[in-house]
Amino acid sequence: MGETIIEKIIRHNTGKAVKPGDIVTVNVDRCMIHDIFIPFVADKFEEMGFTKLHDPDKVVLIYDHLVPASQQDDTRHFHKGDEFVEKYGLTHVHRSDGICHQLMTEAGYVKPGDIAFGTDSHTTTYGCVGAFSSGIGYTEMASILGTGTMWIKVPETIKVVIDGELPENVMSKDIILRLIGDLRADGATYRALEFSGSTIENMSVASRMTMANMAIEAGAKCALFTPDEKTAEYCEIELNDYQKSLVGDEDAVYMKTMTYKAEDFVPVMACPSQVDKIRDVSELEGTEIDQVFIGSCTNGRLEDLRAAAEVLKGKKVADFVKLIVTPASRKIYRQALADGTLDILAEAGAIITHPGCGLCCGRTGGILSDGERVVATNNRNFLGRMGTSKVEIYLASPRTAAACAVAGKIVNPE
Ligand SMILES: CC(C)[C@H](C(=O)O)[C@@H](O)C(=O)O
Ligand code: SF4
Structure with a gap:
């Protein structure tokens, strides 16, 4: 019988064919800990009686949520992390290079077919x-x-097939938001989302990253895209036979299949304060806003900043609106600096910050207060995430967000 991608990955890792519901033990190829959790992980590790890491090479520690510290207690996390690094010989440590999820593939820690936590x-x-x-x-x-x-536990798989060409003002963010709206916030709980179709094949790895990133907002255990030539180029590898085999088989068993035509997608937003409250931007047009945030592990990549720059070129951010732009990594920051993207954004009036989680989780720079509205490109609009519980967060694509920054209100990108 055929296999889904997740079943192939688990079989390769464990040496045994599996089916949904099986409980298996896997060997972890790479794991990532960030600054918020390192103190808890470190204490628990010793409490469990471990005296050395199973394999320091498999561990990556990244400071991103709290960098640079915005509250006094934040630095305790760095000190605790640094002690752990010294004591157990960690070598993969990033103290201000960007957001963990960006760095894990960008810096080559995770490759096609790996298992990572x-x-x-x-x-x-x-x-x-x-x-x-x-x-x-x-x-x-x-x-x-x-x-x-x-x-x-081996997850069941939901297959998502998207064929055709996306309208120009639609980004992969609009696709994943629409999908979350259709599935609802718990619709894919503990399932694997497997994406295929010509639209997906034509998509950049960066756009696929936006979609995989938000899979969890429908409850998914994981999201899977078949590695292809673009993946190989991005990862700077040649795909081996195992990696090339990571395609869902025709006769694999899927929990269900969802099929979309790319031409049917339009710019959308997740409205306050649920990720699955999806509306077409055209239904929300005219709603006044106070701030726009373009960044995060969802949409802080070069193509996102470029999409925003394309909209903002030669224009100005509306007087009363603050536009905050946060590249997802130092590498992206430098690329956007080198190719003039940051200059276009700065010229338009954007506040450009250091790479990191930044405003996404309401930590550094730009929190809002009662009655204010923000259009943001990150992945969660939960109550109180970017300021007080009376802030309204609308999630959108970078293209839509940039158009809103210019208009000072919600508008469709052209
Ligand atoms: C801080 C961390 C636990 C949290 C997460 O797990 O998602 C954060 O990254 C977020 O996006 O809310
Ligand atoms: S969702 Fe936001 S806070 Fe969480 S890792 Fe991504 S950028 Fe950081």
Whole structure:
């Protein structure tokens, strides 16, 4: 019988064919811990009685949520992390290079077909290169650090097929928002989302990353894209036979299949304060806004900044609106600097910040207060995430967000 991509990855890892519902132990190829959780992971690791890491090479520590510190207690996380690095010999450490999910594939830590875990819900992101990756808690992470293994229940797979050419003002963010609206926030709970079709094949790895990143907003355990030539180029590798085999088989068993025509997509937004409250931007036009945020592990990549720059070129951000732009990594920051993208954004009146999580989780720079409205390109519009609980967060694509910044209100990108 045929297999879905997740079933192939797990079979390759464990040496045994699996079916949904099986509980198996996998060898973890790479794991990621970020600054918020390192103190808890470190304490739990020692509490469990471990005295050395199973394999320091498999561990990546990234400071991103709290960098640079905005509250006094933040620095405690860095000190605790630095102690752990010293004591256990970690070598893959990033202290201000960007957001964890960007760095894990950008810096080459996760490759197609790998199994990776991270102490963050958006760890699903690495499915963009065809890896099985998922978020876990700090106790599970401590156990992985000591044993190199992790148990999982093999998920069922929902197949999503998208064919055709997207309208010009539509980005992959609009697709994943629409899908979350259709599935609802719990519609893919503990399932793998497997994407295919000509639209997906024509999409950049960066656009696939946006979609894999948000899979968790429908509850998915992971998202999977078949590795192809674009993936190989992005990962700077040649795909081996195993990696090339990561295609859902014709006769694989899927929980269900959802089919879309690319031409039918329009710019959309997730409205306050649920990720699955999806409306067409045209239904919301005219709603006044106070701020726009373009960044995060969802949409802080070069193509996102370029899309915003295309809209903002030669224009100005509306007087009363603050536009905050946060590249997802130092590499992206420097590329956007070198190719003039940041200059276009600065000229238009954007506030450009250091790479990191920044405003996405309401930490550094730009929190809002009662009655204010923000259009943002990140992945969650939960109550209180970017300021007080009376702030309204509308999630959108970078193209839509940039158009709103110019108009000072919600508008469709041209
Ligand atoms: C801080 C962390 C636990 C959290 C997550 O897991 O997603 C954060 O990254 C977020 O996006 O809300
Ligand atoms: S950018 Fe936002 S969503 Fe991504 S890891 Fe950071 S806080 Fe979480």
